[in-house]
Amino acid sequence: MxxxxxxxxxxxxxxxxxxxxxxxxxxxxxxxxxxxxxxxxxxxxxxxxxxxxxxxxxxxxxxxxxxxxxxxxxxPQIGLRNGVSGAPVVAADVAAGRTVPVAGLQPRCEVKEGQWLSVIHAERRYLYSVDAGVLAGADGTAMLAITPMLRTALSAGDVIELVQPHIxxxxxxxxxxxxxxxxxxxxxxxxxxxx
Structure with a gap:
C-alpha cells in the first residue's frame, strides 16, 4: 500500500x-x-x-x-474545525448496519453531521460519513450513525481516524x-x- x-x-x-x-x-x-x-x-x-x-x-x-x-x-475535510477528539476506537464488535459504537472520545467532544471518519479493521481503512451530529458522553462514548452501511464486521478496539481520516x-x-x-x-x- x-x-x-x-x-x-x-x-x-x-x-x-x-x-x-x-x-x-x-x-x-x-x-x-x-x-x-x-x-x-x-x-x-x-x-x-x-x-x-x-x-x-x-x-x-x-x-x-x-x-x-x-x-x-x-x-480532506475543508473548513471543518475539530478540537481534540481523544483516541476513538470501536467500542464493541459490530457485525453489520449503519451505526458504530465509539469509545475513547474526549468527553463532550462533538462529532458533526457530514464529518468523515475512517475505521481501520484488519489493516484496511474504510471511509464513512456521519449522518447525525452527536455529543460524546462524559465517559467518552457515543453511537455514530454512518453512511454507507458497514462493509465489513468491526472488532472492539479497531482504530477510528476522526480528526484526520484517510481513503x-x-x-x-x-x-x-x-x-x-x-x-x-x-x-x-x-x-x-x-x-
Whole structure:
C-alpha cells in the first residue's frame, strides 16, 4: 500500500458509488429502493502544477506503484474545525448496519453531521460519513450513525481516524503523463475504495 499522504494534492468532493437501485413496477405501483452491501467512495485527486524534478518524478513513481499495490491518502475535510477528539476506537464488535459504537472520545467532544471518519479493521481503512451530529458522553462514548452501511464486521478496539481520516483503495483508470503535463498542468487520478 503506497502512502500518498506526504505529498501535496487537491481533492474534489468524493463520489458515493451506489450498488443499490430502484425497483419500478411495470404497472404503476410505488417505487421501492433496494440497498445492497458494498456502497463505497471514490475520490478524484488533482495535483497542482509542479516541476518535473523532483516533485513530478516522485509523484509519477508513487502513482505507478499505487496502480498495482493500492494507495491511501488523507481525506480532506475543508473548513471543518475539530478540537481534540481523544483516541476513538470501536467500542464493541459490530457485525453489520449503519451505526458504530465509539469509545475513547474526549468527553463532550462533538462529532458533526457530514464529518468523515475512517475505521481501520484488519489493516484496511474504510471511509464513512456521519449522518447525525452527536455529543460524546462524559465517559467518552457515543453511537455514530454512518453512511454507507458497514462493509465489513468491526472488532472492539479497531482504530477510528476522526480528526484526520484517510481513503484507501485502488487506482483503477490508466493514466499517462508527459514532461509538459507534469510541469505545467499537473496530474490527476482517482482512488476508489476496493472493499
Amino acid at each position: 503506497i502512502d500518498l499522504t506526504a505529498l501535496s494534492a487537491q481533492a474534489s468532493a468524493p463520489r458515493l458509488l451506489d450498488f443499490g437501485g430502484f425497483l419500478t413496477p411495470t404497472l404503476g405501483g410505488p417505487m421501492q429502493r433496494v440497498d445492497r452491501l458494498g456502497n463505497r467512495h471514490a475520490l478524484d485527486v488533482t495535483l497542482p502544477p509542479m516541476r518535473a524534478d523532483p516533485e513530478g518524478r516522485v509523484w509519477v513513481s508513487r502513482l505507478k506503484r499505487a496502480k498495482t499495490e493500492g494507495a491511501f491518502m488523507r481525506f 484507501e483503495g485502488l487506482i483503477l483508470e490508466d493514466f499517462g503523463w508527459t514532461i509538459d503535463k507534469a510541469r505545467t498542468i499537473g496530474l490527476s487520478f482517482t482512488i476508489t475504495e476496493a472493499a
